[in-house]
Amino acid sequence: MWKFILKIVVGVVLIFIGANVGLSLQPEFIGGGVILLLSTFIIDGGGFLIINWRRFKFLLRTKILSLKGEYIRFSISYQYRIKVNDKYLIVKNSNPNWDWYQHVGGKYKRIEETNKILKDFEATDDLKMRTNGLKKDDLAVFVPAKNAVKFLNWFNTSKDREVSHWREFYEELLGGKEDQILSKENFPYINYKFVKSVVTPLKKAPIASGWDCWEVLQYDVLDLIPTQEQQIELEELLSKGDTDYVKWASQALIDRLGYNDDEKEIKYTIGAHTKWVLNLKWSEN
Numbered sequence: 001m002w003k004f005i006l007k008i009v010v011g012v013v014l015i016f017i018g019a020n021v022g023l024s025l026q027p028e029f030i031g032g033g034v035i036l037l038l039s040t041f042i043i044d045g046g047g048f049l050i051i052n053w054r055r056f057k058f059l060l061r062t063k064i065l066s067l068k069g070e071y072i073r074f075s076i077s078y079q080y081r082i083k084v085n086d087k088y089l090i091v092k093n094s095n096p097n098w099d100w101y102q103h104v105g106g107k108y109k110r111i112e113e114t115n116k117i118l119k120d121f122e123a124t125d126d127l128k129m130r131t132n133g134l135k136k137d138d139l140a141v142f143v144p145a146k147n148a149v150k151f152l153n154w155f156n157t158s159k160d161r162e163v164s165h166w167r168e169f170y171e172e173l174l175g176g177k178e179d180q181i182l183s184k185e186n187f188p189y190i191n192y193k194f195v196k197s198v199v200t201p202l203k204k205a206p207i208a209s210g211w212d213c214w215e216v217l218q219y220d221v222l223d224l225i226p227t228q229e230q231q232i233e234l235e236e237l238l239s240k241g242d243t244d245y246v247k248w249a250s251q252a253l254i255d256r257l258g259y260n261d262d263e264k265e266i267k268y269t270i271g272a273h274t275k276w277v278l279n280l281k282w283s284e285n
Contacts, residue, residue: 067145073126073205073215074148075140076155078165079105079277080192082224084231084238087248090274091172097210100269101247101258103277105222106168107138113160114139121147121154142213152216165222166190181246186233191225200282221277254278 080103082089090101110118118141126140139161143151155161169190173181198219205211226234238248247268253260255278258270276282 067202067214070145070214071124071142072145072148072202073140073142073211073213074151074218075107075126075215076218076220077105077107078168078220078222079103079273080165080169080222080224081195081278082234084234084248087238087250088254088278089234089237090247090249090254090270092245092247093271094172098271100271100274101249102271102274104169104172105165105219106172107140109162109167110137110139111160111162114162117154117160121151123147123151145214148216155218165192165220181237182230182233186227186229190230191227192222193225195221195223196280197221198276198280198282200276217273219273219277221280251278 082104089104091104093100093102121143123141123143126142166189174184174187198221200215200217202214202216205213205215237246242248249258249270253267254270254275257272257275258266258268260267272285
């Protein structure tokens with residue numbers, strides 16, 4: 001951005017100098033300034049606009065146009081892609097109202113400082129989400145459209161919010177469930193890498209979801225990097241096959257959201273965001 005501004009300043013200065021020097025030098029200074037300004041706006045400005053078009057569109061809709069005065073639902077979580085051979089480990093969603101499978105992971109939690117930030121943004125709780133037990137303090141909120149951009153900017157700074165991704169992995173595979181899926185001996189910690197944040201456009205929530213609102217969903221995608229011992233245990237878990245809680249799904253099965261082409265039936269339902277996380281992009285279906 002600072003280079004963009006600097007080029008504009010230089011271009012204006014050249015034109016100003018050209019307008020105040022002798023006639024013989026005016027074409028060089030003024031022409032150089034005009035060319036610099038045009039190239040800056042067309043090349044640099046155009047490239048910036050293309051890359052950030054979604055953000056500009058979001059800003060226009062929330063600040064100026066149709067959504068002014070409304071609230072937007074934000075749900076922000078992290079998801080692990082855990083692959084063994086050609087299968088991905090997915091688990092049953094803990095919400096009894098949603099009978100689907102998804103990658104290991106879940107919503108970020110609020111900490112004490114987070115609540116103050118949310119209050120400043122005039123955010124309200126998502127009352128359709130459970131707020132007790134393991135779901136207590138999930139970061140699922142409604143934010144006034146006028147503060148939506150500020151909310152996203154704050155979240156992406158990672159300041160005053162949960163930043164560790166260990167908790168959901170532990171709750172879903174090591175503890176917090178009746179049956180322990182992985183051993184604490186081999187999984188006292190995990191290594192993983194951040195891959196990408198998959199963010200949906202500003203969209204209407206599907207009617208089937210139970211919400212009647214505009215929403216933005218963000219999934220921070222993480223790839224598990226198992227140690228040798230962890231890899232062996234994951235392979236053993238795969239060899240045991242599916243259970244009611246754990247499934248091992250192929251790329252094709254996730255892309256079809258649980259529909260098996262060979263058997264011509266739905267083996268089990270897979271959440272749409274599971275496909276987005278796997279393919280690192282949002283799609284309408």
